[in-house]
Amino acid sequence: MHGTQQTERPLPGFVGGTLDRVDHVRTNPALLAQAFADPAARRLVLDGLEPVEAEGHLVLEPIGAGARIADHVLLGVDPQARPIFARLVADLGPNLAPTPRSRAIAGLIPADEVALYGAARSLVHWHARHPFCSVCGGSTRPVKAGWSRRCEACGAEHFPRTDPVVIMLAEHEGRVLLGRQHSWPEGRYSALAGFVEPGETIEEAVAREIYEEAGVRVHSVRYVMSQPWPFPSSLMIACVAQAQHDALRIDATEIEHAFWCDADGVRAAMAGDSGAPFVAPPQMAVAWHLLDRWLARL
Numbered sequence: 123m124h125g126t127q128q129t130e131r132p133l134p135g136f137v138g139g140t141l142d143r144v145d146h147v148r149t150n151p152a153l154l155a156q157a158f159a160d161p162a163a164r165r166l167v168l169d170g171l172e173p174v175e176a177e178g179h180l181v182l183e184p185i186g187a188g189a190r191i192a193d194h195v196l197l198g199v200d201p202q203a204r205p206i207f208a209r210l211v212a213d214l215g216p217n218l219a220p221t222p223r224s225r226a227i228a229g230l231i232p233a234d235e236v237a238l239y240g241a242a243r244s245l246v247h248w249h250a251r252h253p254f255c256s257v258c259g260g261s262t263r264p265v266k267a268g269w270s271r272r273c274e275a276c277g278a279e280h281f282p283r284t285d286p287v288v289i290m291l292a293e294h295e296g297r298v299l300l301g302r303q304h305s306w307p308e309g310r311y312s313a314l315a316g317f318v319e320p321g322e323t324i325e326e327a328v329a330r331e332i333y334e335e336a337g338v339r340v341h342s343v344r345y346v347m348s349q350p351w352p353f354p355s356s357l358m359i360a361c362v363a364q365a366q367h368d369a370l371r372i373d374a375t376e377i378e379h380a381f382w383c384d385a386d387g388v389r390a391a392m393a394g395d396s397g398a399p400f401v402a403p404p405q406m407a408v409a410w411h412l413l414d415r416w417l418a419r420l
């Protein structure tokens with residue numbers, strides 16, 4: 123088959139998970155108890171929300187004799203048939219932002235373990251932030267192996283959220299539109315991005331965000347790939363769109379600057395050349411892969 127001849131491309135961070143999410147176990151108390159008591163079961167060790175790594179792998183530990191199912195979320199079953207759990211934490215403190223340590227883990231461990239950490243981080247974070255019901259204010263408790271919470275007062279069920287974010291390149295006559303946020307390191311540019319709003323398609327969100335941030339009208343939106351981003355719970359949806367024109371009108375409250383970059387400039391930035399017109403996003407970010415795939419299509 124022709125597909126087997128293609129060069130395998132690297133994956134963004136948090137992509138490449140191999141767990142079987144075993145929904146049938148989550149909803150069956152007997153099977154869940156059996157998985158929790160399995161001698162092969164392991165618990166992912168976290169330092170709050172931070173990963174714990176040793177010798178190039180995440181640290182997994184046996185589940186102790188005094189552990190309770192109610193204090194854990196079942197992440198899934200790994201290819202070695204081991205049930206993998208994470209312990210829920212009631213109080214994670216005030217600072218839940220990503221840190222250099224949580225971002226750097228993608229370069230230290232295999233891709234499937236990065237994906238495992240991403241799922242665990244998002245779930246542990248969500249549970250810590252939702253102890254009360256948004257309907258009546260009553261206390262909630264984990265159910266379905268940690269994949270939802272139920273209000274003890276009104277019975278409302280709440281599920282972990284995933285926030286869709288479009289991240290996109292506008293293309294015009296062999297160039298792509300790049301922008302930078304005010305807080306980024308000097309010289310760093312990336313694809314434009316923004317949250318999908320209620321009642322909006324992905325295509326509509328791409329067109330709206332590019333117009334809002336840069337004043338450019340686009341059409342022919344093409345999906346490229348996606349990436350879970352567990353800071354705390356986004357799904358990055360990477361796209362390319364065709365621009366109707368190249369005149370820019372920057373919204374300075376959203377981005378600091380934007381410019382059109384040709385393929386040579388993108389190649390230089392991806393290679394880390396000192397004379398490149400911008401500093402590329404890190405390889406763990408889907409924006410790096412979006413640029414890489416844009417170059418590959420030229």
